[in-house]
Amino acid sequence: MAINIVLAGPRGKMGTEAIKMITNDENFNLIACIDRKNNGKSLDEINHVCENSIPIYDNAKTCFEEMEPDVFVDLTIPKIGFEHTKLALQLNIRAVVGTSGFTEAQIDELSLLAEQNKTGCIIAPNFALGAVLMMLFSKMAAKYFPDVEIIEKHHNNKVDAPSGTALKTIEMIKQSRDPKKQGHPEEYEIVEGSRGGEIEGIRVHSMRLPGLVAHQEVVFGSKSQLLTIKHDSFHRESFMDGLKLGINEVIKLQKLIYGLEHVMDLD
Ligand code: NAP
Numbered sequence: 001m002a003i004n005i006v007l008a009g010p011r012g013k014m015g016t017e018a019i020k021m022i023t024n025d026e027n028f029n030l031i032a033c034i035d036r037k038n039n040g041k042s043l044d045e046i047n048h049v050c051e052n053s054i055p056i057y058d059n060a061k062t063c064f065e066e067m068e069p070d071v072f073v074d075l076t077i078p079k080i081g082f083e084h085t086k087l088a089l090q091l092n093i094r095a096v097v098g099t100s101g102f103t104e105a106q107i108d109e110l111s112l113l114a115e116q117n118k119t120g121c122i123i124a125p126n127f128a129l130g131a132v133l134m135m136l137f138s139k140m141a142a143k144y145f146p147d148v149e150i151i152e153k154h155h156n157n158k159v160d161a162p163s164g165t166a167l168k169t170i171e172m173i174k175q176s177r178d179p180k181k182q183g184h185p186e187e188y189e190i191v192e193g194s195r196g197g198e199i200e201g202i203r204v205h206s207m208r209l210p211g212l213v214a215h216q217e218v219v220f221g222s223k224s225q226l227l228t229i230k231h232d233s234f235h236r237e238s239f240m241d242g243l244k245l246g247i248n249e250v251i252k253l254q255k256l257i258y259g260l261e262h263v264m265d266l267d
Pocket residue numbers: 009010011012013014015035036037075076077078080097098099100101124125126127128157158214239
């Protein structure tokens with residue numbers, strides 16, 4: 001039976017790609033969208049990638065209660081995405097969240113809610129399967145190369161920094177590396193921020209430029225050698241295989257997972 005889906009953020013760049021992917025998949029059925037600007041209109045009136053007349057709501061609660069979706073997909077901004085996801089889980093609607101920038105406290109709150117309500121939720125800082133592998137390979141490498149810095153590059157419309165992918169990469173590296181102060185013990189910055197942000201000694205540098213989509217290099221340094229693990233997303237379609245996997249897998253879950261690696265076959 002097809003999975004009935006509600007999507008928030010249908011006019012966005014990710015939302016537009018997601019509509020194409022969902023409406024082209026015979027196992028998925030897009031039944032409504034949430035968009036603050038187009039209440040009462042239908043999707044074909046506001047987004048040229050969709051020819052079907054799918055209802056649009058500006059109120060997530062009304063949408064969830066009237067449409068009763070199997071899965072809710074959020075591709076908006078952190079503040080709104082958090083509110084939507086909390087509401088979905090409160091109503092026992094499974095959620096797949098691509099929106100980045102949730103705080104640790106927000107993820108913990110959603111995790112508790114998902115567990116209490118036995119409702120599946122996947123928060124994926126990066127849906128690109130290559131990026132998930134980059135993070136896993138970084139975790140493996142950090143065991144042998146504890147000196148590491150991250151350079152992440154995104155388009156200049158991104159509001160949060162560092163990226164959710166960089167934060168998730170650090171979280172995974174931390175699982176195989178003890179905290180370590182890197183660089184010269186007496187290093188100092190002439191220009192504030194030159195050495196980037198820092199978590200447990202890992203430096204992270206965020207670049208924002210037009211022309212970029214989503215790119216990350218994890219650079220490991222050691223005696224006379226460098227190991228660089230690099231991933232590039234050149235177009236938002238790179239995220240759609242992971243979103244599809246997330247929708248198919250969230251149906252089987254009764255708790256929240258953070259990161260697609262938990263539902264990928266990695267044996
Ligand atoms: P985008 O093109 O700017 O789209 C954002 C969408 O959110 C728009 O439809 C926008 O509608 C809506 N929105 C913004 N503020 C809102 C508000 N206050 N209330 C309701 N809706 C609001 O961004 P994007 O590139 O599609 O990215 C969307 C999200 O996905 C971001 O959080 C981004 O970081 C994340 N992302 C995740 C992945 C992943 O793999 N997990 C990959 C790429 C991006 P308006 O026009 O009304 O503002």
